[in-house]
Amino acid sequence: MPRASLHTIGCRLNHAETALLGDQLRRRGYELVEFGQRTDLVVVNTCSVTDNAEADCRSLIRKIRRTAPDAFVAVTGCYAQTSADVLQQMEGIDLIVGTQYKMELPRYLTSLARRPAPEILHTRTVSRDDFAIEGIGEYQETRANLKVQDGCNFMCSFCIIPFSRGHERSRRPEDILREAEGLVARGHREVVVTGVNVGRYRCDGLTLADVIRLLEAMPGLDRIRISSIEPTTISDELLERMAGPSKLCRYLHVPLQSGDDGILHAMNRRYTAQEYVRFIEKAVRTVPDLGLGTDLMVGFPGETDAAFANTRALAADLPFSYFHVFSYSPRRGTAAAKLPGAVPAATVKARSEDVCALSRAKRLKFYHRHVGQTVSVLFETRHRSGLFTGLTDNYIRVGVPANDDRSNQIRSVRLTGAMDGLAIGV
Ligand code: SF4
Secondary structure (H helix, E strand, C coil): CCEEEEEECCCHHHHHHHHHHHHHHHHCCCEECCCCCCCCEEEEEECCCCHHHHHHHHHHHHHHHHHCCCCEEEEEEHHHHHCHHHHHHCCCCCEEECHHHHHHHHHHCCCCCCCCCCEEECCCCCCCCCECCCCCCCCCCCCEEEECEECCCCCCCCCCHHHHHCCCEEECHHHHHHHHHHHHHCCCCEEEEECCCHHHCCECCECHHHHHHHHHCCCCCCEEEECCCCHHHCCHHHHHHHHCCCCECCEEECCCECCCHHHHHHCCCCCCHHHHHHHHHHHHHHCCCCEEEEEEEECCCCCCHHHHHHHHHHHHHCCCCEEEEEECCCCCCCHHHHCCCCCCHHHHHHHHHHHHHHHHHHHHHHHHHCCCCEEEEEEEEECCCCCEEEECCCCCEEEECCCCCCCCCEEEEEEEEEECCEEEEC
């Protein structure tokens, strides 16, 4: 039986796709093995969202070549789409697969004989058609990702994703339900509905709220969580569903990026700071105890001290429980890469550290607000502290002292305290 090892760099969607590729390979007779074990095939699912991500991809490929010199190496993902020419120059890659063929990669593995030069399967543009995907994601984790959408038409000026993943398109609803049923049959109780721009889901007249409604009817599925979603795409129907007695987690991760209107305009984001505030106020009013996260980008070209201060003030004011902070990195081919006003690296670093510290403080405050309450936790794994940890539906990471294995159990927990990154309960 040939052995295969799969590696992912990048976002939740990439992880969802690797999980599906793993399942496809297993069905074709491969044994899946961990990194470092002897293997015949290595699949690397790459990311191109920042310079650092691309550097990580190259370094991972070099490491694989050293640790598995005889294995066939197939490279796919966003970096393979945007920079096939760069990867082609690297030593030791046998197959480069662009976005169009990514989810069919196993079909192209007709032979695992190493090649003198990489074969390249790549198209400049990517189909806009609705799609289905073979397989059921293969996850070790408690929560499974469920890909429902791909691509993006929004063209934010800093973002390479519309180039690497193409136009927005949606997964056929019957195929979403098929995979969800398979995930539930494997014991997953929570799925994270994932895409590039999930709020833009449209297929056969159905919206994201319709997909959630269909998933809610599935026996055995206890929780549905929506991954990152653009503020302008969240419908009232979705908020009302989240607020009601529902399997839909009271959780939204809504990228803000900047709190400064000049920067938002230069980013080609589709809202002003005030519009974003109004949306968040509505969401918080509608959904009690909403767990709310956001993305912030620091160091965008032209981000003055005053512009950053606007972002910081808004991030401090709004009831976020955490932020993901990204330092701007120019991407070849994007509109922002041509903008003047580069921010010095030291300033970017200082701004990043500042808002990261604010994020930690806000998370602790959010956790403290729940101390004394009884919450429902889906347990996942044992933390290095020895506590067994899991998540509430509104994204509080909870740890309890427990000798027994609680993984994949949903239990009531009374919160007694909170520390950085972990609420403590019994
Ligand atoms: S919404 Fe903007 S940031 Fe998000 S994937 Fe689309 S272009 Fe990129």
